[in-house]
Amino acid sequence: MTMGQSYPHILLVCQSVQGHLNPSFQLANNLISAGARVTLATTVSGFHKLKSLPPIHGLSFASFTDGHDDDNHAIWNPGYAYDIERFASESIGTLVKTLSENGNKVNLLVYTLYLPFAADVARDLNVPSALFLIQSATCFSIYNRFCNRGDGIVAVNNDINTSVTLKLPGLPMFKWNDLPTFVLPTYPRFSDMCYVYQDHMNVLEEDSNACVLVNTLDGLEPDSMKSIKNSIVVGPLVSSTFSDNKGSCFEWLDSKQENSVVYVSFGSLAVLTKTQKVELLHGLMKTQRPFLLVLRDVGEVDEDVEIKQLKEKVSEYGLIVGWCAQLEVLKHSAIGCFVTHCGWNSTLESLAAGVAIVGCPQFSDQTTNAKMVEEVWGNGVRAFLDEEMVVKRDEIKRCLDVVMDGGERAKDIKKNVEKWRKVAEESVKDGGSLQTNLKLFLKNIS
Incomplete structure (x- = not known):
């Protein structure tokens, strides 16, 4: 900013699950670098996660209630979409007013997926708003095709079944098992998610100036980006771990040959069944390749006996840990492949680090990301799931x-x-598309 210019103040609101917080923190960091001040807010129940983030000049933290202040897992409750809209609408509105009264007028409210009502709060307070997409542009295009109130598949067809297919411009045909599970009637919270996505589409249809910030790479999803009005590429938003503790695996990785290690991790939310753990451990043994496996149940007192014995058996090939600094691991020269659930953050990190993917999707957008990895971007393969x-x-x-x-x-x-990898590297360097796009975006904020 030049002398005489003020720093626009952005309120960025997001859910408290790690897959939402991580890219939101990275967006906040990059907005500050581009010349803004940011208040990052999440639910009261998840506010402790913000306290663990590193201090950054120009960044402050706040919280809002979702009506479940003492329940870290309320997001999975049936009807949660209605609860958070009812409680958080008032709470976020109060936060905007309080910030203004304290001399921190909010110039823009940025909200993530699952919080579409925040746009209504902003409009009622005469504050402009923008949606921050923490999933791919392709997934959002699918949500729009299913949930827009005009000719959306959900709106015109009450009997969606496994024969449903979808063709989007420039992309291969999407079958039932390629679509995000949220738009399928078999998903337990189908009605909740359809409500949320229909609300998102309504907001964008009603506001011709609505802007959409998309965490993706330049050229990765050109046709899907074209289908999203007023969309801006602000990715890849990936970074090193927030903690000084990088994990215990790096000395082990240093002892391995280049591109020899299989890295296996299924993110912060996915829960592997015993059957899947058994098959995974046997599969890794059969390859006889060195592997680094992240299992969050490491160290559990009541660990299943069969799983415990298998872990001991595979230890001659690999290392099993409860946590590691993922991006640092992916960038290590020993890593030759990433076996992943294909969550969007993990997918972007593998693209940025230059590591091939074996996609083992479970739910949400992971199925779509795995299809794109194999059939469109060509940076890996998708594993077949049995019945x-x-x-x-x-x-x-x-x-x-x-x-x-x-x-x-x-x-x-x-x-x-x-x-x-080269595209990602060009995007995040000084003067790259990420920095350039955000600076242009901030110019339009009063």
Whole structure:
């Protein structure tokens, strides 16, 4: 900012699950670098997570109530979408007013997925708003196709079944198991999620000036970006861990050959069944490749006996930990492949780090991301799930052989991996598209 210019103040509100907080924190950090002040707010129950973030000049924290201040897991309750709208609408409105009364007028309210009502709060207070997409542009295009109030599939068809298909411009056909699970009637909170996404679409349809900030890469989703009005690329929003504790695995990784290690992690929300753990451990053993496996149940006193014995058996091949600094791990020269649930943050981190993916999606947007990885971006393969939604040991071995055996397909994947790594590198450097786009965006904020 030049002398005489004020720093616009942005209130950024998000859910408290890690997959929402991480990109929101990174957006806040980049907005500050581009010349803004930011207040990052999340639910009261998740506010302790903000306190663990590193201090940044120009960044402050706040909270709002979702009506479940003492319940960290309320987001999974049936009807939560209605609860948070009812309680958080008033709470966020009060926060905007309080900030203003304290000399911190809010110039823009940015809200993430699942908080569409925040746009109504902003409008009632004469504050402009913008949606921050923490999932892919492709997924949002699918949500729009299903949930827009005009010709949305949900709006005109009450009998969606497994035969449903969807064709979007420039992309292959999406079948039932390629679509985000949130838009499928088999998902337990289908009605809640449809309500949320229909609200998002209504907001964007009613406000011709509504802006959408998309955490993606330049050129990664060109057709989907075109389908989102007033969309701006603000990614990839990836960063190092917030903690000085990087985990205990790096000395072990340093002892391994370049591109030899299989890194396996299924994110902060996915819960693996015993059957899936057994198949995963057997599959990793069958490959006889060194692996680093993140399992959040490490150290549990009541750990299943069979799983415990299997872990001991596979220890000659790999290392099992309860947590690690993922981006730092992905950037380590020993890593040759990432077996992942294909959550959007993990997908972007693998693209930025230049690591091939074996996608084992479970729910939400993961199914769509895994399809794009294999069929569109070409930076990995998608594992086949059986009728019990389990990736069998032979399938795990097959996918790892495809990606790491040095054959023609492995070479094509490696070529695409390197292409997207360079795109990501160009995007985040000084003067890159991320910095440039955010500076242009801030110019339009009064």
